[in-house]
Amino acid sequence: MSVIESELQATKLQPIADISVIRIEPSRSWLAVNLPELWAYPELLYFLVWRDVKVRYKQTVIGIGWTILQPLTTMVIFTVIFGNFAKIPSDGLPYPVFAYTALLPWDLFANALNRCTVSLTGSANLITKVYFPRLIVPASAIISGIIDFAIAFVFLLGIMLWFHIVPTWGAIALPIFLLLALMTALAVGLWLSALNVRYRDVGHAIPFLIQIWMFLSPVAYPVSLVPEKWRLLYSLNPMVGVIEGFRWALLGKESPDFKLIAVSTAVVVALLLGGLVYFKRIERTFADVV
């Protein structure tokens, strides 16, 4: 008898009373956010992220080079147009570093949001055939962006070296701003991915939305260019806090307006909680409408 068979015997002999009973019924609670369940499937989350990363640059010629090419070309174009032609100030920093430091979290956010929005519809074949907490799908789409970020980040260190900029002690705070960027993408992504299941319009609107959002974030220009009286309204955009945080942590630009960052964080937390509730509420209909 093989090992497998003896294991099966063991399964058979296990007293079934010990196994917990799952009740399947129409959900009544609107606030049925069952976060612990998410951790019951750590391997699934891991493998979905692994799949995303593995598949992303298959059958491409420059492969992983794409992760650097995107922020790099944007940086060059911004430097020429905004830095040289328009002479937009850059808080006293070399414009290329100024722009690239913002493009790093921005690309992370934009790509993550983009992938997250179409993640559920892209996994329709999974959702209609197997059960698992649906939250894993958008979550894995967000997390898989970290690899690209890490590679582009190493490149940033190279640029900083070139311009003789030494990171400050503030760099220790970088993970916090990275987390804030990811949370922002997840918060918005939860809403949009769930909406996209029912209304595919969302998928069409997303590139447009991301483009507008970039101009409302201090990627190509410094926050100091925004009139004082609009600052508070401006910082409702969570990416303002993220980008300001990155520039402060890495480039040692004068300490940022922590009030702005606090407002940004509060907005993200509110969006994320709302997104979770909304997502959980309509999650049970995904398989029927996707």
Next chain:
Amino acid sequence: MSNVVIRVENLSKQYKIGAAKHRHDTLRDHLAESFKSLFGRDGRRSSVSGPEDTIWALKEVSFEVKHGEAMGFVGHNGAGKSTLLKILSRITEPTAGFADIRGRVSSLLEVGTGFHAELTGRENIYLNGVILGMKKAEINRKFDEIVSFAEIEKFIDTPVKRYSSGMYVRLAFAVAAHLETEILLVDEVLAVGDVEFQKKCLGKIGEVAKQGRTVLFVSHSMATVLNLCSRAILLRSGQLVHDGPAESTIKNYLAYHSSKSAQAFDNNPERSGNGVVQLVGARILNEVNQAASHLVAGRAASFEFRYKNMTGERRRTNILFAIYNQLGVAVSCFDFSLSYGLVERLGSGGVFTCHIPNLPLPIGQYYVNIKLEVNGEEADLVPNALVFDVDNSNFFKSGQTPQLRFCSCLIQHTWTQETEPEPEPGLTTRSIGEN
């Protein structure tokens, strides 16, 4: 401690079907369209919903499944079998009622769920395994077994998009077959791969059932259900109509077939075709040319089909009919054109008669689907147009025929027997006679 592992009580599921965009000729089209719009990409635009726009895919279904039981679900398309499995595997929520499940469940509603074409066979085994609920350590342990079951050792590091469809399906089933959960929900995934592999899959599922794990199995093949399941449930339009031993449930399912044949020509929702030539009646004649519904194996029988040519034009026509046994297996097909080519002159109406000199059917119940083809298009298809029983036989001398499980048609044959030469001289050859 009770040994009930699944308890389903008053389970119901309602779907909105949305306003129909165009008229449907048959109910089957209508349902297919409804389900397409439910699960398809344009279903989301339906906003109008009245009571007539909803459908109960499942209505107040209750049953219990005991530990180690192999339970089959039978019924027509749209009877609610797949909806039931989807609810039990927690993919979709019920509208009312509940189900209690004791133990780890894995569902196989499709082979190769989550396979990614760009990834290699090895990578897909892990991805698919984890999606189906296996742990990585478990997959590591079973990896070699899965690969050898799928017979793809040489291609394990090739992206699956380069696989033949057979290899793909074999790999997908192999992963699924190695799940170790206490409860397994299977939806017709066996209808894949070549015949050899299908047999292997069936064997594997049978093994699982014998190991004392609980299996819920949905299938269209009565023969498979009969082979694998001790108990079966019959669903019709979302309702449970019969629950009992597999044989009795299948009998019940087929009895419904025969009750429908009475209205095969007037009011058959499954009838389809463009209708330029239509069937208006069909009957069976026994060996003395009397209309009959009970035939004798080994004697002559005739099948008569009346038609009407609706426009009276000259048309190139073919008629064919297939006889199915009570397990849903097509026993044989009788195609006019195979012997005589196409019919050029139809007139305004007439009769086709097919004569079978020596009916080679084992004892059992049969039904007949008839099809008329005009200019290569389907003019009239009448499912379950005729039902008949073969209840006696003079095909073999004993008057008996083999069991349907082992036999779908009778073949004329002879036997001989030779005994080993005895010590004494003289060879004994005994002829047991013909037939």
